[in-house]
Amino acid sequence: MTITRASHDRPWTEGELTELAHLKSVNEQLPEDSPRALLSVRLSILTDDTTSPVRQELDLWRKANDDRVRVVGVARDLNVSATKVPPWKRKELGEWLNDRSPEFDVLMFWKLDRFVRRILDLQVIINWCQEYGKNLKSLHDPIDLSSTIGKTIVSLIAGMAEIEAANTGIRVASVWQHAKTQETWIIGRPPFGYMTEKGKGEKVRLVIDPFRYRILRWAYGAALRGVSASKMAKILNRARIPGANGGKWTSTTLLIQLRNPAIMGLRVETSSRSGRKRSKEVLDGKGNPIRVAEPILTQEEFDELQSALDRASRTNENPWTAGATKFLGVIVCRICKTNYTVRTSTSRGIRYKYLRCRVCGGKGADPQELYAALVEAVLEELGDHPVEYREYARGAEKRDQLRQVEASIKYYMEGLAPRGRFDRGGFVKETAEETLQSLLKQMDEIDPESTKDRWVLTHGGRTYQQQWEAGGTEDMSRDLLRAGIKFEVGYNESNEVEADLLIPEDVRERLVIREDAFKTGF
Template sequence: MGTRTRKRAAVDQRQYSVEAEWTDADLALLEKLRQAEAVLPEDAPRALLSIRLSVLTDETTSPVRQELDLRILARERGCRVVGVASDLNVSATKVPPWRRKQLGDWLNNRSPEFDELLFWKLDRFVRRLSDLSTMIEWSLKRGKNLVSKNDSLDLTTTAGKIMVTIIGGIAEIEAANTSTRVTSLWDYAKTQKEWIIGKPAYGYVTAEDDSGKPVLAIDPDARMALHWARRMALRGRSAQFMVRCLKRSGLMSRGLTVTTLHRRLRNPALLGYRVEEEKQGGQRRSKAILGKDGRPIKVAPQIFTEEEFETLGTALDKRKKKQPPRRVGGATQFLGILLCAECKTNMTVKITNNEFGTYHYLRCRNCKSGGLGAPNPQQVYERVVEDVLKVLGDFPVQVRQYAEGAEVRREIKRLQESISLYMKELEPGGRYTKTRFTKEQAEATLDKLIGELEAIDPETAKDRWVNVHGGKTFREHWQEDGIDAMAADLYRVGIRCEVTRTKVARARAPKVHLRLLIPKDVRQRLVIREDDFAEAF
């Protein structure tokens, strides 16, 4: 039976271009709406538009239509649009608003820049009741409003808050029903001999038979690579050698690793079986799914025979190394911070056992044989700590906090109204001009009010982020919380340390040189940003 390969890669699926969707009529309407915004007063409410789309179909509302509808809504509410957070190909069920690329940046870092968050429909915004509750709580805390174009939702009213919760519950039920249907489909597909859904294992591609049904076919290039790797394994060649050759030949991707190659070579799917993944001790393994008769379910032609697969596994086992168990938290401190100066990969601790004892030393990943081994990793850690404390130890620990300017704005408004009143009554014929005493008292009060108004920093009238000093330096913080806290802070702000190992004549251990790589804006990066949504997980 003939088969036709089916192209299911992402690049071959229907691509969506927002720019291509804008028609001349849409652009004309957009320009008209922007002109209407230009005449709004400076203190007009600021609106952020949230646009989301998981999959574009004929039934979905395009991002262009969502944006235009929301701009019209903003005009009706007298709001100025300050930004559009457009997150396409994003599932509202899987990704909450604060984790989306564009909307998440506005919520976590740019919240002082808007007053209202407008979205087209509730299910375009969230599909989980817990996510909706989190957003309502956040909005009330930050003084923001949530408004839907196609649902009667407005957080400024009690009825609106109740309606949001009810509709959010319905959205969560719909999402749960969808999840149940998908789970049921996967459970059914795993028991069938026909290929129904899923991503094929390495070595196979989806195809169609003469009747149009989906089937699995062998990928010729992958088959060539797998059989070559098997021959190399039988000859005793290392997996690292195979990875280098396969990447150089282009038969496997440039991101291929030894672990990935081992997982592919040991996958029972190469026998044509349906498999599922299981995790044992942190390792990912694939195992064959058994049918009702207790035998593996076959869904594809074999790449290896059973004899070839067994001899391959035996060959791989011969070169398998028995590593000592890792300590809790991992064997390497400052992981992701210590980098090899030559290959720029992470330095990790290798442990070797022999008849003379156990040895720990630092190695990199891409240098030949891991580069020169740097013994005594603890000494390296101590030098890193010393260098970091010398450069950053006296920096103050600052926490970014959200400061609202509503109270200051009210005070400014009160002062301006009082000043206007006194100025009016001090004009000829005003009540403060009837006697010299009342005039002098009113002028003194007016000067005082003007002085109070001038003393107010205009920046404090804005919603903004402020950095608050907690009274500690980073030296004190790290002394209290330990090296793990220091490592976490260094990794967070992008500080790295290059390790150079130089051969020393007539010496077994190399000379180790460390160089800290510190970003220019390290002081700003060190500011601790509290996560408003951390409790949502």
């Protein structure tokens, strides 16, 4: 087992690593049939050593050794909020809960508020533990799901944790509300085009970022000349200029920056309008905008820019038909791997639809022809494959049966030994020997795998072709996305459309339908 270190986690000291090695060595000496434990370590922000991941993990290893449970893994989820992210959605713990649950019997954590902070999430986990035969243990809380009192205590503690988290949220919201009314920069990430620096009296203020200033001024001039946002994004990407979040530019990400009043040096907040998030100015008590920095664009220039962007959007109004593309995420461009999307155009009063890459362009393909080609290729490769479901099989019943058989075998073997209770000869000994042979046969017929908690695959009684014929293209599209199947489209030297069906090697495993054990918690 290796130690992973996140960038925000302090390094392990030599003394801590030595202690960890000793605790592991002690744990490895426990019997193979000891209960198996998964340790969960979580922290949203590294503040001090009292609840640091290192401290949590060492304490949990000690607890595991004291309880004589074998540690089979450690799920480390750092910089993760328990209020926002439930256990089953965390990167490491989520993998154990959703896919590796047969490998452990008890889930151990340092303290309840390190594990969950919402009572609904806790209730979902309790239900899951009861369904899958798991237990919860906390180092600092009296938690034991095997007793009614333990479950009651868990619910009470979770309620207190939720109240504490709510109070924290109120305090944070209050800080944000106060910050929005101040001319100084108190909290939050600077808008694109600006950066923070400490001024007089160590107060943080916003100043113009020279490099991003030039990007915005260039885009302003290009927009006035009629250059589209998509063309500007291509130019910026060719020049290898990083986008607002460090990635590539798109027309959408560029328009977000160009339509943001923050580039006038004003305080803004995000609002949702017509299903779209837009930044709007924050006004003071007198109804005036709050200036927090020097402007990159003046009010007059900003208004000119918005008019130019509006004119460009009207010349190409809703060219990409929302929700009309079938197999979205499956049909992609061979060159840039971007989704092929349905586009509409009008010629001589007739509307046409065609599929085309939004980045690389091209003449486009007839949607129905491309859909038909995809369906035909998929059915040829996977149509006869049976629909399989993953189910959780408990081994408790078989384990009990095996223990009873082993105990009975031991009883008859001792009885048939010299001077044993069946060592009398005649009918008594003969009957005992027949019973022993029957028990040995029963033990041989018990599959060792059936005594373990495990995932098993069951057949749904139909093929994928039958399933897709009943569910239509929507069901087929969901299955293809889940399986990671791609239909890459491009053009040959004669500018004719051609496509390749790319199927992962583990496609059959990916296609297995896995029931969502935590669906009530979403």
